Amino acid sequence: MIPNLETRYLGLSLANPLVVGASPLTARLSTxxxxxxxxxxxxxxxxxxxxxxxxxxxxxxxxxxxVNDDAGENPGYGLDEYNCGPNSYLRQLETAKRAVSIxxxxxxxxxxxxxxxxxxxxxxxxxADALELNIYSIPTSxxxxxxxxxxxxxxxVAAVRAxxxxxxxxxxLDCYSALPHLAARLVQxxxxxxxxxxxxxxxxxxxxxxxxxxxxxxxxxxELRSRLRWLAILRSQLSISLAGTxxxxxxxxxxxxxxxxxxxxxxxxxxxxxxxLHLTMMLExxxxxxxxxxxESVCAVRGFGGRNPGTDAETLERDVxxxxxxxxxxxxxxxx
Amino acid sequence: MTIKQIDLSTNxxxxxxxxxxxxxxxxxxxxxxxxxxxESAGAGAAVxxxxxxxxxxxxxxxxxxxxxxxxxxxxxGTHYFRELKDYxxxxxxxxxxLRDAKKAVSIxxxxxxxxxxxGAWVRYAxxxxxxxADALELNLYFVVAxxxxxxDEVEARYLKLVTAARKAVSIxxxxxxxxxxxxxxxxARRLADxxxxxxxxxxxxxxxxxDARTLSVAPHVSLSAHEEMRLPLRWIxxxxxxxxxxxxxxxxxxxxxxxxxxxxxxADVAMVASTxxxxxxTHLTTITNGLRHWFESRDYDSVAQIQGLVSQxxxxxxxxxxxxxxxxxxxxxxxx
Numbered sequence: 065m066i067p068n069l070e071t072r073y074l075g076l077s078l079a080n081p082l083v084v085g086a087s088p089l090t091a092r093l094s095t096x097x098x099x100x101x102x103x104x105x106x107x108x109x110x111x112x113x114x115x116x117x118x119x120x121x122x123x124x125x126x127x128x129x130x131v132n133d134d135a136g137e138n139p140g141y142g143l144d145e146y147n148c149g150p151n152s153y154l155r156q157l158e159t160a161k162r163a164v165s166i167x168x169x170x171x172x173x174x175x176x177x178x179x180x181x182x183x184x185x186x187x188x189x190x191x192a193d194a195l196e197l198n199i200y201s202i203p204t205s206x207x208x209x210x211x212x213x214x215x216x217x218x219x220x221v222a223a224v225r226a227x228x229x230x231x232x233x234x235x236x237l238d239c240y241s242a243l244p245h246l247a248a249r250l251v252q253x254x255x256x257x258x259x260x261x262x263x264x265x266x267x268x269x270x271x272x273x274x275x276x277x278x279x280x281x282x283x284x285x286x287e288l289r290s291r292l293r294w295l296a297i298l299r300s301q302l303s304i305s306l307a308g309t310x311x312x313x314x315x316x317x318x319x320x321x322x323x324x325x326x327x328x329x330x331x332x333x334x335x336x337x338x339x340x341l342h343l344t345m346m347l348e349x350x351x352x353x354x355x356x357x358x359x360e361s362v363c364a365v366r367g368f369g370g371r372n373p374g375t376d377a378e379t380l381e382r383d384v385x386x387x388x389x390x391x392x393x394x395x396x397x398x399x400x
Numbered sequence: 401m402t403i404k405q406i407d408l409s410t411n412x413x414x415x416x417x418x419x420x421x422x423x424x425x426x427x428x429x430x431x432x433x434x435x436x437x438x439e440s441a442g443a444g445a446a447v448x449x450x451x452x453x454x455x456x457x458x459x460x461x462x463x464x465x466x467x468x469x470x471x472x473x474x475x476x477g478t479h480y481f482r483e484l485k486d487y488x489x490x491x492x493x494x495x496x497x498l499r500d501a502k503k504a505v506s507i508x509x510x511x512x513x514x515x516x517x518x519g520a521w522v523r524y525a526x527x528x529x530x531x532x533a534d535a536l537e538l539n540l541y542f543v544v545a546x547x548x549x550x551x552d553e554v555e556a557r558y559l560k561l562v563t564a565a566r567k568a569v570s571i572x573x574x575x576x577x578x579x580x581x582x583x584x585x586x587x588a589r590r591l592a593d594x595x596x597x598x599x600x601x602x603x604x605x606x607x608x609x610x611d612a613r614t615l616s617v618a619p620h621v622s623l624s625a626h627e628e629m630r631l632p633l634r635w636i637x638x639x640x641x642x643x644x645x646x647x648x649x650x651x652x653x654x655x656x657x658x659x660x661x662x663x664x665x666x667a668d669v670a671m672v673a674s675t676x677x678x679x680x681x682t683h684l685t686t687i688t689n690g691l692r693h694w695f696e697s698r699d700y701d702s703v704a705q706i707q708g709l710v711s712q713x714x715x716x717x718x719x720x721x722x723x724x725x726x727x728x729x730x731x732x733x734x735x736x
Contacts, residue, residue, distance in 0.1 A: 202722045203582075204638050204712070206589040210551040210582030241551035241582045248547045266630035269661045274710055278728040297545045 074231035085330030102340035111173035225254030257305030287311030299325025413572035417444035424671035442688035453515030566595030598646030628652030640666025641713025656690025
């Protein structure tokens with residue numbers, strides 16, 4: 065028996081749950097073809113930044129006056145060369161659509177609604193199968209409340225929703241005071257799916273120059289657990305699509321995300337480290353794992369690790385936390 | 401070669417400490433013998449392991465929020481509950497241990513409470529004060545899964561606990577929280593306004609794993625990863641110019657250079673635990689010596705000289721902490 069790996073994500077029928085996430089990997093056509101051959105069921109293009117669109121439209125100055133929650137902005141962020149700007153992005157999208165037959169999900173990284181959102185209709189015209197809206201904002205003003213920040217997120221989703229009929233996934237950071245409440249609001253505003261989570265890239269410090277240096281660290285396995293928790297909680301509450309991403313290195317990691325409730329698993333760091341064959345290997349292992357347990361399809365395990373309906377999730381979380389704290393006194397012994 | 405006197409002393413929660421390196425709340429500090437060793441290895445202070453709300457409420461015989469001990473019913477749960485009751489010797493001995501600790505060492509001893517609801521445990525805080533705690537660290541941990549609960553309500557619950565603890569004790573009060581607030585800068589200010597003398601950034605959430613064999617939720621303990629430090633580093637750098645309360649960096653601090661970075665960002669102290677589990681308590685001596693060496697080689701005389709030099713308020717490029725950093729990282733990485 066060959067298990068059925070088919071899955072649905074944002075209304076799209078995918079051959080399996082392994083998707084190449086937004087990353088430099090999906091920027092190059094040649095790489096994209098390799099990943100399709102390796103078995104990836106869809107690909108998310110690297111993000112176009114809101115600022116790139118605003119810059120192009122000559123609205124940057126105005127936007128800067130209107131938006132002052134991220135102080136000290138630097139026009140363009142040196143993004144002029146990244147993704148070659150909005151128009152090249154659309155051309156790249158069109159070329160990608162011609163080169164591969166797997167669904168291509170366009171991605172836009174934004175923080176606030178604004179005139180720039182008009183641009184998103186062009187993704188649809190260029191053939192994107194869906195749109196991922198990556199909300200990335202680090203509010204640093206002590207006078208802006210969490211509620212205000214969340215209202216802005218909802219506004220942003222509604223504004224993007226109003227511009228396109230494409231299936232819309234919202235990629236979030238793991239930094240909200242009440243994620244289930246916000247998630248429900250985002251769905252109401254028109255989100256068809258959530259991608260949990262984007263990685264917050266905090267800067268490191270250079271001790272020679274006393275400057276902050278932007279440094280990218282690839283995902284680490286430790287990140288996986290917050291994804292597991294929130295996928296399991298949200299799966300029991302929402303009927304939308306859920307994608308798990310961040311800290312997924314092995315087939316077991318991917319399985320855990322699916323068991324927690326993910327429809328798809330987005331891979332980036334692991335594929336940057338190990339290349340396309342890693343994805344092929346994961347698919348084989350996924351099939352074997354299901355077959356060994358006489359499971360007919362990947363859907364059979366989805367959400368299996370969700371909440372016991374009889375238990376309120378907060379209590380369960382707290383119990384697991386206490387167990388974790390108490391048990392390790394055995395594990396955590398000072399080395400001799 | 402003349403040995404220069406380096407003043408490593410720092411002020412934390414109004415306490416004068418001889419070193420900015422503290423041992424954070426962990427099972428290590430539950431042994432008098434270890435406390436003596438870390439004192440002679442140069443620790444500035446020690447935080448005792450947390451006493452849990454559940455332990456105190458159980459000992460006090462007070463009614464618990466329904467379901468808090470639902471594991472008690474199961475066979476496994478009975479075992480777990482007994483373990484919890486005895487963890488840290490239970491509430492009746494915690495105060496006694498604190499007294500013994502105060503006699504055994506001369507460094508400040510910070511007691512720690514971990515809870516989620518108001519109740520008897522808040523009153524217990526005053527017993528810890530009477531037992532001689534130099535300060536109290538309140539570790540607030542709960543996961544709100546209810547989609548009808550707003551971020552305002554979640555945040556209000558945190559603030560209520562801080563207010564209650566503030567009323568209960570007159571000793572300095574530090575609040576240890578996780579980073580998951582929608583507007584962290586706003587929340588930090590409100591925690592300070594509610595009576596916190598210091599903030600410990602961040603607690604580690606001990607998130608559950610999923611056991612891929614049984615497809616069930618499994619408690620999981622892991623030592624901190626070095627990358628974790630970026631998050632406290634970012635927020636301390638942002639908050640230093642906004643708040644006058646003490647700031648402690650916690651999580652991912654393993655080497656002398658990490659302590660330096662924390663101080664440069666604006667921390668008053670840096671807390672270690674995982675690294676002592678990996679390398680033994682003698683590693684504390686290595687950290688302290690390394691710290692001195694760094695000061696000597698850079699010709700600095702005191703902790704005060706370098707504190708906050710790379711905080712957002714003093715930084716030439718404040719946007720480096722915010723969205724701009726993300727855009728820079730992503731675009732730089734893509735070009736490489």
